Amino acid sequence: MNKTRLIIPAIVVLAFLGLSSVFIVDEREKALVLQFGQIRAIKEEPGLGFKIPLIQEVVKYDDRILSLDTPEIEVTPADDRRLIVDAFALYRIDDVRQFRQAVGVGGLRTAEDRLSGILNAKVREVLGSEDVTSNTILSEARAVLMERIRDAAREQAAALGLRIVDVRLKQTFLPEQNLAATFARMRAEREREAADEVARGEEAAQRVRAQADRSVVEITSKAQRDAEIIRGEADAERNRIFAEAYGKDREFFEFYRSLTAYARALKGENSTLVITPDSAFFNYLESPEGGGADRPAPAVAE
Structure with a gap:
C-alpha cells in the first residue's frame, strides 16, 4: 500500500x-x-x-507577413507645398534571434513602435528630398517613391530582425489650412489655360474668316469679270443682229423699233403721255401706210 x-x-x-x-x-x-x-x-x-x-x-x-499602419505625418516636398501622408508597411520577423535580442520581452508591440519611427523618418527623408515635388508624389511616380522608402528602411529594420516586404502610401492630401490657397491656385491655372485655348481659337477663327473673305472677293471678282465678258459678248451679238436686220429691211426695222418704244413707254403704271399731235413718236400710228424710209424712227432707250 x-x-x-x-x-x-x-x-x-x-x-x-x-x-x-x-x-x-x-x-x-x-x-x-x-x-x-x-x-x-x-x-x-x-x-x-x-x-x-x-x-x-x-x-x-x-511567422506570417504582418501589417503596420503608421500615424499620419506631414512632409514638405521640394516645392514647399506641405502634404499629409498616411502610410502602412508589410513586414515579417526574418531573424528571430536578432528580433529577441533587439526587443527583449517587449515583443511585437515594442518592435512595431520602433519600426513605425523608422518608417516615418524614411518617409520624410525620401518625400522631402530635392528631386521630389508634390506633383511627383501625386502622380504615377509615387510607386518609385514607395520603393525608395522601403529600401531605405530595410537596413534599419534588419537590425530589429525584421524584413520589410512592402511600403505603401494609403492617402496623400493637403492640410486643411492649405486647401483654399491650393484650390485658388488650381482655379487660376485652369482659367489661364482656358484663356490660352480661347485665344488660340480666336486666332484660328480669324484665319478662317480672312481666308473666307478672300475667297469671297476672288469668287465675286471672277464672277463679275465673267459676267462683263458675257454681257459684252451679248451686246455685240445684239448689235450684230440689229445691224443685220437694218441692212435687210430698213423700213421693217424702223417699224419694229417704234413698237418697242411704244411698249417701253406705256408699260406698268406709266400709261399716259403728254406730247404734241404732230410728234414723230406716233408717225407709224397715224399713217396707214406705215410711214416712209425718210421718216426718222423714235429713239429707244436701251
Missing part, C-alpha cells in the same frame, strides 16, 4: 515532466527555447520540439 502511494505521485510527476518537455510549433510560428533568459535553441520548422522542464521556456513569434 505504501509503495502504491509513492508510485502514483511519481507517475504523475514523470508525466508532467514529460509533457512539459514537449512543445509544438505551428507552421505559422517560430519558437525560441530560453534558459534563464538566454537563447538555447531556435525552432523555425513546424513540428514537435523538446526542452528541459522547469528550466527552459518556449517563446513563440508569428
Whole structure:
C-alpha cells in the first residue's frame, strides 16, 4: 500500500515532466527555447520540439507577413507645398534571434513602435528630398517613391530582425489650412489655360474668316469679270443682229423699233403721255401706210 502511494505521485510527476518537455510549433510560428533568459535553441520548422522542464521556456513569434499602419505625418516636398501622408508597411520577423535580442520581452508591440519611427523618418527623408515635388508624389511616380522608402528602411529594420516586404502610401492630401490657397491656385491655372485655348481659337477663327473673305472677293471678282465678258459678248451679238436686220429691211426695222418704244413707254403704271399731235413718236400710228424710209424712227432707250 505504501509503495502504491509513492508510485502514483511519481507517475504523475514523470508525466508532467514529460509533457512539459514537449512543445509544438505551428507552421505559422517560430519558437525560441530560453534558459534563464538566454537563447538555447531556435525552432523555425513546424513540428514537435523538446526542452528541459522547469528550466527552459518556449517563446513563440508569428511567422506570417504582418501589417503596420503608421500615424499620419506631414512632409514638405521640394516645392514647399506641405502634404499629409498616411502610410502602412508589410513586414515579417526574418531573424528571430536578432528580433529577441533587439526587443527583449517587449515583443511585437515594442518592435512595431520602433519600426513605425523608422518608417516615418524614411518617409520624410525620401518625400522631402530635392528631386521630389508634390506633383511627383501625386502622380504615377509615387510607386518609385514607395520603393525608395522601403529600401531605405530595410537596413534599419534588419537590425530589429525584421524584413520589410512592402511600403505603401494609403492617402496623400493637403492640410486643411492649405486647401483654399491650393484650390485658388488650381482655379487660376485652369482659367489661364482656358484663356490660352480661347485665344488660340480666336486666332484660328480669324484665319478662317480672312481666308473666307478672300475667297469671297476672288469668287465675286471672277464672277463679275465673267459676267462683263458675257454681257459684252451679248451686246455685240445684239448689235450684230440689229445691224443685220437694218441692212435687210430698213423700213421693217424702223417699224419694229417704234413698237418697242411704244411698249417701253406705256408699260406698268406709266400709261399716259403728254406730247404734241404732230410728234414723230406716233408717225407709224397715224399713217396707214406705215410711214416712209425718210421718216426718222423714235429713239429707244436701251
